[in-house]
Amino acid sequence: MDRLKGQKLVIQRSKGLGENDPDMMWKTTMNPESRRLIKIIPDDVDYTQKYFDLFLGDNLQGRKDYIAQHGNEYMELIDVS
Numbered sequence: 001m002d003r004l005k006g007q008k009l010v011i012q013r014s015k016g017l018g019e020n021d022p023d024m025m026w027k028t029t030m031n032p033e034s035r036r037l038i039k040i041i042p043d044d045v046d047y048t049q050k051y052f053d054l055f056l057g058d059n060l061q062g063r064k065d066y067i068a069q070h071g072n073e074y075m076e077l078i079d080v081s
Contacts, residue, residue, distance in 0.1 A: 013079075 014020050020028070029035060042048035054062055 012024065014024075027034070053059070054066060
């Protein structure tokens with residue numbers, strides 16, 4: 001933030017890459033001069049797979065059940081602006 005002090009900033013977010021226009025994709029994802037690729041290696045592959053399937057898979061009811069049971073644990077992180 002100190003490095004950006006005094007500059008006008010625009011913060012954008014999207015749920016998925018399909019929501020980004022080409023200019024934003026270049027700035028955030030495609031430009032080899034500014035992008036960062038980080039290799040992620042899960043400690044527990046089965047645990048990771050379980051939650052990838054739950055959150056990103058086709059089990060809508062499982063996702064709803066998880067949110068109903070655990071949603072209160074994430075209230076401080078919610079973005080309602």
